[in-house]
Amino acid sequence: MRDPQESPIALAARLRPAWLVLAVAAMLPGCLATAPSMGGGNTTVTGAAGGGTAAGNKSNLERCDESLGTLAMEEDQNAPWYHQLRSYQLGSTIPVLRLMIQQSNCFVIVERGAGMRTMMQERALMRGDEGRAGSNMGGGQMVAADYLMRPSIQFSGKTGGGGGGLGGLLPGAIGALAGSVGVNEASTTLLLVDIRSGVQISAAEGSGKNFDFGFFGSAFTGGLAGAGGGYSNTPRGKVVVAAFADSYNQMVKALRNYKAQTVRGGLGTGGRLGVQGGQTEAGREASGKK
16 A cells, blocks of 8 residues: 655655656656766767777677778758758758768768868968968869768658557556657668769668657656657657668678679660660660661
């Protein structure tokens, strides 16, 4: 029998599941928080990269023994998914992807984003009268990109409650919390294109999923999520990153066994699907000519 003087937190602790303790604490009046700590965040992509060395990266990130070439990255900023990220207060996917790719040692990344503008300004400055002698900013030093990678999000959203009928079986606020559990899912693709030829080298799809708690979103974001049914954008961001990591891992696995596609007669010379009367090799074959 419950002691009338027993606090909600003590009751939850006696019931044992840790998430119930946190849930009840989150819904009590006042501000309950711990001091910030350095590191220890639960994200899919973390740590650092320096050259071909990685530090603090997740052990499930695929790696290459040698780099496959230089890589430029580009987001389609006119795509609907890009604007959807902004509505969730999520930034560009490029920084986290660049960290992940450099940690893998599969590609050497070259700057082709907003930083390129500053690079060119510096080079122009050194060519003028203000440049200090010995700065070594002469021409012929820019590294070309061998490949272009384009990330995209096919789907990112909340796919329904994960609490099922659990909320109806638990008392009061705890039951309401359980009923507000949601599932975030995302599906992403990465395309790898050979810059010199324009040929697509690789394509990979990945997915990610997590659970979030509606009341947690309300309690810990100051009501940004909306009481009782919303969620903060942090779980959404984490699941998108997880999906991109899955995409990239799948791509690296495929590239380890890479075999160039070939077309008889050569790429771009008409292909093997001939049209009668056509002038390509396949077209002449379709017309009965040699």
